[in-house]
Amino acid sequence: MSIGQQIYFAIELFAPGVPHRERFCAQLARILTGNGSPPLAAKQIASVLADALSAPSADSHLAMAHLLTFHPPLSSLLEKDPAAAGAMHQYMAYFLELMAVETGSEARFAVN
Numbered sequence: 001m002s003i004g005q006q007i008y009f010a011i012e013l014f015a016p017g018v019p020h021r022e023r024f025c026a027q028l029a030r031i032l033t034g035n036g037s038p039p040l041a042a043k044q045i046a047s048v049l050a051d052a053l054s055a056p057s058a059d060s061h062l063a064m065a066h067l068l069t070f071h072p073p074l075s076s077l078l079e080k081d082p083a084a085a086g087a088m089h090q091y092m093a094y095f096l097e098l099m100a101v102e103t104g105s106e107a108r109f110a111v112n
Helices: 003-012 018-034 039-053 060-070 072-080 082-103
Strands: none
Touching: 003 018, 003 060, 003 082, 018 039, 018 082, 039 060, 039 072, 039 082, 060 082, 072 082
16 A cells, blocks of 8 residues: 555544544654654644544635645644655645546646
8 A cells, every 4th residue: 555545545534532542643644754764753743633624614625735835834743754744745736636537537727
């Protein structure tokens, strides 16, 4: 399973309750560490994501995409950890690929 898929499935299991949050943090830290992140950095990233994902959201993956692009605490951690940044890039690529498949071959794009 690719790093992107592993992160995707870790997010699928996320729930804000303490046992689920801890399981998510441990799983995500394991994934990031396996991809070359230092253990402490991986734990910090997982904790920041778990805190941010705990806010009510209709879709955790859309929330994750938003966090990866517009969350300064996460951005500062990813700037210091190229391995984690690469893993998150792989997650986004996997997520966007899934979204393209779900919309079919005639994906439409809005132009402002």
